[in-house]
Structures are given as structure tokens and as C-alpha cells.
Amino acid sequence: MTATVTVDNVAAARPVSVPRGYRFELVKLVSQWRIRLLVLACWIAPALFVAAVSRQSTLPSDTLFGRWMHATGWAGPLVMLGFAGTWALPLLTSVVAGDVFACEDRLGTWRHLLVAVRSPRRIFVAKALASLTVILLLVAGLACSSTAGGVVAVGDQPLVGLDGHLLAPADAAVKVLLAWVCVLAPTLALAGIGLLGSVTLGRSPMGLLLPALVALAMQLAQMMPLPAAVRLALPSYAFIAWNGLFTSPAQLGPLLIGIVVSLLWAVTATVLAYVLFVRRDFTNLTYDGAGRRAVTAGVLPLAGLVAVTVGVVATTTGATGSGIEQDKVQRSLATAFAHLYRLQTQQLNRPAVTETQLKATATCDKGSVRVAAEGPGNDWRCVVSWHLPGVEATGRAIYQLDVTPDGRFMADGDGPKEVNGYFLVRTPAGDAPNPLWQFDGNVELLAASKG
Amino acid sequence: MDQLRAIRARGITKCFGNVVALDGIDLDVTQGQIHGLVGPNGAGKTTLLGLLLGLAAADSGRLEILGTPVGRALAAPDGVAGFVDGPGLYPSLTARQNLAALAALRGRDTRTAGIDDVLDQVGLTDVADDRARGFSLGMRQRLGLAAALLTQPRLLVLDEPSNGLDPAGKKHVHGVLTRLAADGTSVVLSSHRMDDLQALCSEVTIIATGRVVFSGPLSKLAAENRELDYRLLTSDPQAARRLAADTAGIRIVDDAGTQHDAEVLVVRALVPALDDLVVQLVRAGVALRELAPVVSPLEAAFLALTEQQEAGR
Numbered sequence: 108m109t110a111t112v113t114v115d116n117v118a119a120a121r122p123v124s125v126p127r128g129y130r131f132e133l134v135k136l137v138s139q140w141r142i143r144l145l146v147l148a149c150w151i152a153p154a155l156f157v158a159a160v161s162r163q164s165t166l167p168s169d170t171l172f173g174r175w176m177h178a179t180g181w182a183g184p185l186v187m188l189g190f191a192g193t194w195a196l197p198l199l200t201s202v203v204a205g206d207v208f209a210c211e212d213r214l215g216t217w218r219h220l221l222v223a224v225r226s227p228r229r230i231f232v233a234k235a236l237a238s239l240t241v242i243l244l245l246v247a248g249l250a251c252s253s254t255a256g257g258v259v260a261v262g263d264q265p266l267v268g269l270d271g272h273l274l275a276p277a278d279a280a281v282k283v284l285l286a287w288v289c290v291l292a293p294t295l296a297l298a299g300i301g302l303l304g305s306v307t308l309g310r311s312p313m314g315l316l317l318p319a320l321v322a323l324a325m326q327l328a329q330m331m332p333l334p335a336a337v338r339l340a341l342p343s344y345a346f347i348a349w350n351g352l353f354t355s356p357a358q359l360g361p362l363l364i365g366i367v368v369s370l371l372w373a374v375t376a377t378v379l380a381y382v383l384f385v386r387r388d389f390t391n392l393t394y395d396g397a398g399r400r401a402v403t404a405g406v407l408p409l410a411g412l413v414a415v416t417v418g419v420v421a422t423t424t425g426a427t428g429s430g431i432e433q434d435k436v437q438r439s440l441a442t443a444f445a446h447l448y449r450l451q452t453q454q455l456n457r458p459a460v461t462e463t464q465l466k467a468t469a470t471c472d473k474g475s476v477r478v479a480a481e482g483p484g485n486d487w488r489c490v491v492s493w494h495l496p497g498v499e500a501t502g503r504a505i506y507q508l509d510v511t512p513d514g515r516f517m518a519d520g521d522g523p524k525e526v527n528g529y530f531l532v533r534t535p536a537g538d539a540p541n542p543l544w545q546f547d548g549n550v551e552l553l554a555a556s557k558g
Numbered sequence: 559m560d561q562l563r564a565i566r567a568r569g570i571t572k573c574f575g576n577v578v579a580l581d582g583i584d585l586d587v588t589q590g591q592i593h594g595l596v597g598p599n600g601a602g603k604t605t606l607l608g609l610l611l612g613l614a615a616a617d618s619g620r621l622e623i624l625g626t627p628v629g630r631a632l633a634a635p636d637g638v639a640g641f642v643d644g645p646g647l648y649p650s651l652t653a654r655q656n657l658a659a660l661a662a663l664r665g666r667d668t669r670t671a672g673i674d675d676v677l678d679q680v681g682l683t684d685v686a687d688d689r690a691r692g693f694s695l696g697m698r699q700r701l702g703l704a705a706a707l708l709t710q711p712r713l714l715v716l717d718e719p720s721n722g723l724d725p726a727g728k729k730h731v732h733g734v735l736t737r738l739a740a741d742g743t744s745v746v747l748s749s750h751r752m753d754d755l756q757a758l759c760s761e762v763t764i765i766a767t768g769r770v771v772f773s774g775p776l777s778k779l780a781a782e783n784r785e786l787d788y789r790l791l792t793s794d795p796q797a798a799r800r801l802a803a804d805t806a807g808i809r810i811v812d813d814a815g816t817q818h819d820a821e822v823l824v825v826r827a828l829v830p831a832l833d834d835l836v837v838q839l840v841r842a843g844v845a846l847r848e849l850a851p852v853v854s855p856l857e858a859a860f861l862a863l864t865e866q867q868e869a870g871r
Contacts, residue, residue, distance in 0.1 A: 121636075123663050131663045138650040219646020219705075222611050222639065223663055388574070389613050 122226030128233030129240075131224075136203070136241050145202060146241075149195075149248030154256030157183035161260045171269070171350065171515065171547055176257070177540070179264040181279040183257025184250060185353075188286055191249050192346030196294050197322030199245050204301030205315040207238040208384070212309045217389050227385045235302055235377060242298055243291070250287040267542070269353040269549045270439065271446025286349035289362060292369035296342035297322055299376030303405050306380045306387075332483055332512050335430030335552040336421035340413055342369040347513050350549050358551040360424070368416050375412050379405055430552030431510055433471055433480035436487060439550050440506065440518060441469040444491045447542040451526075454534045454542070460495060467493040471508070485509035487516070502526065504543070514550040562589045563625070564713045564744035565610065570619035572605055579605040581768040582619070587713075587746055587761075592739045594759035594776075595748040598864050602768040603717070603748045607642045610715045610746060624712055640715030640746075645702020649691035653682055653701050656690055660705055676704040681730040695722030703731060707738075714738060716747040720754045732758060752857045766864040779859045786858050787811055788832060790823045791848035792839060798823050801838045807831030824852060 123131075136142050160167065160176060161183060167173035171189050175182040211217045224230050266279035274282060297318040304317030313320075325343035338344055345365030351358030383404055421427055445467040452460055471489040473480040480487075487508035492501050505521040520527025520543055527543040565587040572580040580602045587593045597603050608614045609621065612628070612635075621628045623635050647656055654673060661671035677686050680700040685693070690701060699719055706714055714735075720728055735745050735758055749755055755762055756776060764772040764779075772779060792798040802808045802825050811824040825835065832849075839846055851858070 124665075127663050127665060131659055134655075134659050134662075135648055135651070138648065138655070140650070214646070214648065215644060216646030216648065218608070218611070218613055218642050219702075221613055222641070223660060225612065389608075 122229050123224045125229050125232050125236070128224055128229050129236050132207075132233045132237035133240060136207070136237055141202065142241060145199065145245060146248065149199070149245045150252050153184075153187050153249050153253035154259075157187060157253045157256035158260035160186070161257060168545065169517075172266075172353075174540075174545065174547070175267050177261065179266045179276075179279070180254075180257035180259070180261040181263075181266040181274075181276070181283055183261070184253040184283050185286065187249060187253035188283075188290060188349065189347075191246075192290055192293070193326065195249060196246065196290065196346070197297055197319045200242055200294060200297040200301050201315055201317070201319040203241050203245070204238045204298040205305050205318055207234045207302065208305035208380075209308070209310060209314045221389055227387070227389075228381075231381050231384050235380075238302070239295075239298060242294060246287070246291065246294060250284075254283065266353075267447070267450065268355060269350055269443075269547060270355060271443040271450070271542075271546065271548075272355045273446075273450070274353070282352045286352055289349045289352070289366060290346055292366040292373070293342045293345040296345075296369040296372035296376065299373040299380070300409075302380040303376045303383075306384045307405050329513055330511075332429060334421070334428060335426040336424065337417050338430075338513065338552065339364045339420050339424075339426070340368055340416035342372045344513070345369045347515070350515065351551065354549060354551075358549065360553045361551065364420060364424075364553075368420075371412060371416065372409070375408060376405075379408055424553050426553055429482045429512065431482050431512075431514060431550050433473070435550045436480075436508065436510065436516070437469040437471050437489070439516070439548050440471065440489055440508065441467040441491060443518070443546060443548045444469070444504070444543065445493070447546055448493065450542045451532060454532055454539055456535050464496050465493045467491060469506075483510045483512040489518075510550065514552045516548050516550060518546050518548060520544045563587070564589050564591070564623070565593075565746065566620075566622040568620045570606070570609065570616045570621055572602075572609065572614065572616050578768050580609075580616070583765070583768070583770055585763055585770070585773070587744050589712075589744055590739050590742045591760055592735060592745040592747065592758045594755040594762035595746060595765065596750075596752075596755065596762055596860055597748075597765035600767075601765040601864070603765055604642050606765070607640070607715050607717050607746070607748060610713070611638060611640055611642060613642070637712035638715065639706040639709040639711035639713075640717075641702050641706065642715070642717040644717070644721075645698055645705065647690045647693070647698055647701055647705075649689060652687050652689050653677065653693075653704075654686045656701065657705060657708055661708055664709065671708060673708065676707040679707060679730070679734050680704045681727065696724055696727045699723060700727055700730060703734060707734070712743055714743055714745045714747075716745065718749055719747055720749060720751055728754075752854050752860065756854070756856055764860060764863055771863045772859075776856065779856060784858065784862055785826050785828055786855060787824055787826050787852040789848065789850050789852050790825065790846065791821060792823065793845035793847065795821050795823055797842060797844050798839060801842060801844070802835055805831065805835045805838055808835050 166176050167186060170186050172182040172185040176186060211220060220230060221227065263276045265276060266274045268274050300321050301318040304314040308314030308317070322343060325341050328341060329338060329343055339361055344361065345368070348362040348365035351362045445462040445465045448465060448467070449460060449462065469489045469491045471480060471487055473484060474486040487510055489506045489508055491504045491506060494501055504523065504527045506518040507521055508516050508518050510516040522528035527541065530541055530544045531538045532541040563586060565585055567583055567585040570580050570583040583606060595603050595606065605614070609616055610623065624637050626635055628635065651659060654677070657673045657676065658668040661668050661673065677683050680703050682697065682700055682704065685697065690698065693701065699722055703716070703719060719731055723731060739745055759776060761775050762779060763770055790798060799810065802810055802823060807827055808831050809826045811826050827835070836846060836849070
């Protein structure tokens with residue numbers, strides 16, 4: 108027997124071009140009823156949800172910007188963004204990217220597809236691009252629909268930022284758009300994980316669920332008291348880092364780190380999926396996922412990526428602790444209070460005052476005096492002091508703070524009643540929500556503690 | 559000469575780990591020929607068909623398809639179409655949409671790609687706008703064939719194309735394949751149904767445990783001189799049994815694997831001995847109402863060859 112194999116590619120026909128393969132994959136994706144339903148749901152449901160919630164007497168005040176849904180239509184898309192980052196986007200990427208390869212296993216169409224396209228590489232690219240397109244369509248639907256619902260139902264009023272400063276409608280629109288664009292990065296990371304799961308786990312439902320499970324695990328990690336460097340090294344941080352866009356100045360450091368980390372995950376997971384896919388033996392009828400190779404070729408590199416990014420973030424930013432320190436909490440609370448005090452002043456039709464004139468400061472302690480005032484917890488107690496022009500006495504207000512490990516806090520006013528002790532204020536136009544009673548704020552985890 | 563050869567394979571070997579799926583396979587298929595590929599389950603048929611379709615590359619050996627050598631790179635040459643392990647269809651698309659998507663994939667205008675024509679050829683015009691989700695196995699097979707026809711292949715590779723076909727569907731498929739061969743397209747098909755092979759193929763290759771145990775015309779295979787089991791239905795079964803026992807070269811088979819019927823006698827014999835028995839029966843005044851092989855000569859040859867190969871492992 109002559110044991111020779113002829114020169115490569117002598118007779119291979121030209122494979123189908125990527126644009127044609129992409130179109131083919133799109134046709135297949137949008138022909139599925141569940142994808143059509145998802146597209147419809149993403150373009151319609153958020154508008155209805157935001158419009159309905161905005162007209163209710165009770166607002167989702169435990170959700171970031173939820174307490175402002177009566178005040179401006181720009182709060183609606185941000186409430187939806189918070190929900191999307193937690194639930195919708197992981198599930199959407201699961202259904203689309205987590206199934207894009209596995210469905211061919213389920214239908215038994217791999218050989219047909221290979222004969223038709225003639226290039227596993229191009230099949231991978233076409234499938235990845237098609238699933239990316241559908242995911243972008245779904246994200247765009249969530250963003251546009253919730254914005255339309257909010258603006259139509261409530262109106263185009265200024266938005267109160269996360270540090271209490273007012274954003275003009277045009278600024279709010281730009282920042283809302285930017286926030287949605289920023290969460291594309293972690294969405295891409297989940298999509299990459301979805302592709303990897305879909306390639307490695309074959310028909311197993313675990314492939315479909317992988318992005319949602321990974322997102323859930325990362326959310327649980329974000330709820331744990333982890334060091335800031337670890338928190339920022341997880342792509343899920345970018346789902347909350349957009350908060351920093353709504354402070355003045357914007358907290359761009361964590362946001363940019365979150366985006367870069369997410370894109371690294373997206374690229375790494377996609378490359379791993381690609382390598383595993385092009386090495387697959389399509390003539391093996393018993394193939395049902397890469398099995399053990401999934402662990403060595405999929406999980407270990409991503410675990411390595413986490414280790415490297417934790418090291419790089421810790422080294423370059425010096426963030427080793429929780430990032431929630433007494434000075435930063437005090438500064439953040441005082442800033443938000445000053446901005447919101449101005450808002451309350453306007454509501455009550457009092458003489459205008461500036462933040463500089465107020466000279467607001469805060470003094471915070473956490474728990475008992477024996478415990479260091481740092482880290483997350485709901486036992487932060489603060490006293491805010493301020494001055495009014497021409498008034499000798501120093502104003503004082505007490506707040507209880509619940510600071511979550513990601514740096515977000517909710518300040519709950521504890522008096523005096525005229526300032527922050529009651530949820531309504533009596534304005535010339537009638538009772539209105541008291542902006543100083545409860546408000547949200549944000550501690551930048553990477554900022555230097557001494558400012 | 560080679561220009562008339564659709565497939566020329568020499569010493570093709572393919573292993574999956576420690577398992578040798580193909581072990582030095584030679585195969586020749588000439589242009590316009592319908593060539594059957596037969597073998598027991600696990601013999602390597604699907605692997606060989608996969609090589610022809612460019613789904614895998616041989617570990618060693620030389621393979622030429624449509625006159626050009628095939629290398630290690632995946633992907634078949636232009637002009638090759640077909641399916642292995644069942645046709646690949648997308649259930650959420652209609653029959654027409656499945657074909658249109660394929661035509662568009664090839665860069666062809668779906669209006670002029672001949673979709674209606676191929677649907678008509680395989681008898682699926684009436685269900686062209688039904689989703690493939692509701693198709694029976696036979697309809698799926700026919701749609702798979704239509705998809706292959708859409709590319710106007712010069713070599714058609716089909717794995718069990720008659721699976722699940724009703725008589726009408728079978729007639730359509732046989733008609734299509736015969737017409738294609740008449741027009742110069744070569745067809746390689748695997749099947750477990752000897753009647754299909756007899757009806758369609760001019761040559762067959764029998765594979766067992768990754769090796770070719772026979773390759774040539776069907777007539778040559780059927781004419782191989784071997785004993786067969788025959789089923790006899792006579793007017794006097796007892797007399798027939800006595801005569802059979804007394805006839806040289808005849809063995810009575812009491813465990814023929816057929817449904818027990820006291821009226822039926824099963825004997826194993828070469829054709830000359832069987833002729834003698836028939837003469838004896840007639841002389842003894844026993845009417846012969848039915849005489850037929852229990853399995854067709856082709857199937858018997860197949861079983862004998864593959865069992866020999868299995869025994870020789």
C-alpha cells in the first residue's frame with residue numbers, strides 16, 4: 108500500500124464566503140420562533156414596563172434611579188439597564204449564543220452544513236457574527252424601547268445623577284446611550300462564554316445555560332466582600348460600572364477597567380471556542396461535546412485570565428482592600444447631599460445656594476467604635492454638616508448608610524424632619540418627594556482615600 | 559481513462575484513535591455509474607462517504623475525486639454533493655426555504671436556482687411551503703436529495719437514501735437517480751436494502767471491518783457459487799421431506815429462522831442439487847407450488863462475505 112497523501116488543497120473547492128454564511132445563519136436564527144419572540148419582547152415589553160411603573164404610586168426605589176422614575180423619563184432606561192445586567196442580558200446571550208452551535212448537534216445538521224460551506228473556520232465566523240447581530244438587536248430593543256417608554260410616559264426632564272447633580276435632558280440622553288453602549292462589553296463576554304459552551308458541551312443543556320450560570324456566579328461574587336481588584340477583574344463589574352457615568356466628575360477608571368476586562372474575556376472565550384471547533388472531528392457520530400477537553404481548554408484558560416487580570420489590576424491601581432473607606436464614603440455622601448440640598452431649596456422656593464456656599468461635610472462611623480470604618484455594610488452612620496450664607500448655626504442631618512460591596516450606597520435620612528426625616532416636603536405647589544430623605548450614591552472603589 | 563473516473567481511491571486508511579475505520583480501501587467509480595456501498599453496521603461505510611464529501615481527511619492513501627487529488631484539507635471538490643447520516647434540514651424553515659437558503663449560500667439567485675424543479679423531481683411540490691418540522695423520514699430524505707440536486711452535482715454521495723421511503727417516494731428517488739446517472743452523474747450510495755441495490759446499482763463494493771471484501775458488478779456477486787437456503791411449498795410435505803433427505807447435496811434446514819410452518823420445507827443446496835430435488839419431486843408426483851430462496855442470492859453473498867471477514871479477524 109502506498110502510504111501517501113497528496114498535497115493539501117489541490118482539489119478543495121472554494122468555500123462559501125463569510126457574508127453568505129452569515130446571511131444563511133441569520134436566516135436560520137430568525138426563523139426560530141423563540142428568537143422572534145425575544146426580538147418582539149425586547150422591543151415592546153420594556154416600553155410597557157417603564158411606562159406602567161412610571162405611572163404607579165410606588166416606585167422601585169431599591170433599584171438604581173428607580174426613585175426618579177416619576178421625575179424624568181431618563182430614569183426608566185437606567186432601571187431597565189440595571190435589570191438587564193442582572194437578568195435579561197445573561198439569559199438573552201444564553202438563548203442566542205449558547206445555542207448557536209448546539210442546535211446543529213441537536214438537529215444533526217453539521218455534516219450538511221460542512222458539505223455546503225466547506226470551511227469550519229468560516230462556519231464559526233458566520234455563526235459568531237450572526238449570534239452577535241441578534242444579541243445587538245435585542246440589546247438595542249431593550250435600550251430604545253425602555254427609553255421611548257420613559258420619555259413618552261413621563262417626559263424629557265433633567266435627571267438627578269448618582270451624586271445628586273442635575274443632568275440636563277440632552278446630557279442625560281447622551282449618558283443613557285453611553286451606559287447602554289458600555290454594557291455591550293460584558294454582554295460580549297457572556298456571548299463569548301455562550302459560544303464556548305455551545306461548542307464544548309454539544310447537546311447538553313449546560314451549554315445553553317452556561318452564560319446565565321457564569322453571570323449568576325459572578326453576581327454572587329460581586330455580592331461577596333471581595334477585594335476591589337478581584338471585583339474589577341470580573342467582567343460582570345462592567346454591568347454595574349456604568350454607574351460612574353452619572354457622577355460629576357465621571358468615575359471612568361472602574362468603567363474602563365471593566366470594559367477592557369470584559370473585552371478580554373470576550374476575545375479569549377471566542378478564540379477558545381474557535382480552536383475547539385476547528386479541531387472537532389465531524390465524522391465521529393458519537394461526538395457529544397468536547398467533554399474533559401472543555402475543562403482543560405475552556406475553564407483553565409479563563410481561570411488563568413482572572414488570575415492575571417487580578418494581578419494586573421491590583422498592581423496598577425494599588426487596590427488591595429474593599430475600596431470602601433471612611434474618607435471616600437464621607438466625601439461621596441457630602442457631595443450628594445450638597446447637590447440634593449440645592450434641589451430641595453429650589454423645590455421649597457428658598458433663596459438659591461451653591462454647593463460651595465454650603466461647605467457640606469460628613470462624618471461617618473461604621474458599627475461600633477472598635478470596628479474600623481471601612482468595607483461594605485448597613486451599619487454606617489453619618490452626620491452631615493452644612494452652612495447657609497448669613498446663618499451662624501451649622502445645619503446637621505443624620506443618615507444611615509447601607510453600602511454594598513460594589514460601592515453603591517443608599518442613604519436613609521434620620522432627621523431632622525424638616526431636612527431629611529420625612530419622605531415628603533411641602534412645596535408651594537403641594538407635597539413633593541423629599542430628595543434628601545433617601546438617595547443613592549456611589550463610592551469609587553479605585554479613588555484615593557485622601558482627596 | 560482517469561477522466562471518466564469519478565472516484566479513484568487507493569489504500570485509503572482512516573483511524574479514530576485506536577480504531578481502524580478504513581484499512582487500505584480501494585474504490586473505483588466511473589462516470590455515470592450508480593455504485594452501491596454495502597457492509598454491516600460499523601464496517602466503515604459512513605467514514606468512507608464522509609471522506610468523499612470532504613468531512614474528513616484520510617490518514618494515508620490516495621484519493622482522487624472527479625479527476626483531481628484530494629488532500630488533507632477538509633472540503634470536497636466542486637461538483638460533489640450529498641449527505642451522510644441523514645439529510646441536514648432546518649425544521650423551522652419550509653422545504654422551499656431550506657432550498658432557497660442553500661441556493662443563496664452558493665451565491666445563486668433563488669428565483670433561477672431551479673428550486674421548483676428539484677422539488678418536483680423528488681415529489682415534494684405539494685408540501686413545498688410546509689415547514690420541514692412536520693416531515694416524515696421519507697420526506698426528509700427526498701428533501702435532502704433535492705438539496706443535493708440543487709447544486710447540479712457530478713458526483714452524488716448518499717447515505718441510506720431509501721430509509722423511510724414509501725413505495726411512491728422510492729419510485730421518485732429511483733427515477734431521479736437513474737436519470738442522473740443517464741445524464742453522466744456518478745452516484746455512490748450506501749444501503750442495507752438489497753432490493754434497492756439490485757434495482758439501481760451496476761456495481762457494488764462490500765466493506766467489512768474497514769476492508770473491501772468484494773467490488774464489482776452485481777451479476778458477478780450473485781453468480782458466486784455458494785449454497786443457499788430455499789423454501790419449498792409442496793402438495794405433500796412429508797414425501798418432499800423424505801425425497802430431500804435422500805437427494806445428494808441437499809440438507810434439510812429445520813432451524814431456518816423463518817416462521818414455523820409445517821407445510822414448508824427449507825433446504826440448503828447448490829443450484830444443481832436443487833434441480834435434482836425438483837426432478838425427484840415431479841417424478842414422485844409431488845406438486846411443487848412454491849420454490850424461492852429464503853434470502854436473495856445477493857444478500858446471501860453479502861452475508862457470506864461479511865461473515866467470513868468477521869470470522870477472519
